[in-house]
Amino acid sequence: MRIGVFGGTFDPPHVGHLLLAADAREALSLDRLIFIPVWAQPFKVGTQPVASPQDRLEMVRLAVADDANYAVDDAEITRKGLSYTVDTLEHLAERYKGAQLFLLLGQDALAGFPQWRNPERIRELATLATTERSGTDGLRIELAGEGIVTISTRRVDVSSTEVRERLRAKKSIKGFVPESVERFIEARGLYR
Numbered sequence: 001m002r003i004g005v006f007g008g009t010f011d012p013p014h015v016g017h018l019l020l021a022a023d024a025r026e027a028l029s030l031d032r033l034i035f036i037p038v039w040a041q042p043f044k045v046g047t048q049p050v051a052s053p054q055d056r057l058e059m060v061r062l063a064v065a066d067d068a069n070y071a072v073d074d075a076e077i078t079r080k081g082l083s084y085t086v087d088t089l090e091h092l093a094e095r096y097k098g099a100q101l102f103l104l105l106g107q108d109a110l111a112g113f114p115q116w117r118n119p120e121r122i123r124e125l126a127t128l129a130t131t132e133r134s135g136t137d138g139l140r141i142e143l144a145g146e147g148i149v150t151i152s153t154r155r156v157d158v159s160s161t162e163v164r165e166r167l168r169a170k171k172s173i174k175g176f177v178p179e180s181v182e183r184f185i186e187a188r189g190l191y192r
């Protein structure tokens with residue numbers, strides 16, 4: 001079984017996330033792609049997510065609900081505190097024994113990867129799958145070797161930040177997020 005691991009703040013999840021997921025699933029022939037909303041990112045201390053962990057978890061569930069190839073794991077939300085990828089991968093390796101894990105990483109994340117907690121163990125547990133092509137291959141040379149693949153994916157020009165800003169400005173977010181997520185945001189009055 002080939003399993004992709006897609007961590008993010010998902011504050012809120014948007015179509016960029018879903019297209020990345022679709023591209024990654026196809027490129028890596030994944031049997032399943034698991035979305036993992038983070039509780040708090042070690043490198044984003046000071047900038048806390050806006051929506052609560054429970055609301056972000058619920059929005060990710062809504063965003064992927066009707067696709068059997070996707071799953072949502074609440075391990076980091078349940079664990080609380082800073083979310084370390086190595087802990088999450090240990091949990092997944094235990095839960096899906098014998099599966100091959102692919103950790104999706106944006107180029108930014110890849111650049112900071114050596115500073116993460118226990119990067120060697122992460123690379124034992126998972127294949128790194130970088131999700132954007134860089135203009136140069138500097139990064140790839142630095143980290144080249146076993147256990148890294150680059151998948152070509154599109155970059156849709158949308159971010160959670162933009163969605164939040166649009167909501168604050170009382171602009172429509174139709175088309176930026178799945179309709180179920182839009183309804184949830186509306187019903188809960190999030191990001192106003």
Ligand code: ATP
Pocket residue numbers: 007008009010011016017020105106107109131154155156157158159160161162
């Ligand atoms: P924010 O604007 O709040 O920083 P974000 O939109 O970047 O949030 P995250 O939840 O931090 O969303 O994203 C998790 C991962 O999803 C990112 O590390 C990145 O690899 C990927 N991603 C986010 N937005 C896009 C997008 N528009 N296209 C492709 N990949 C994306």
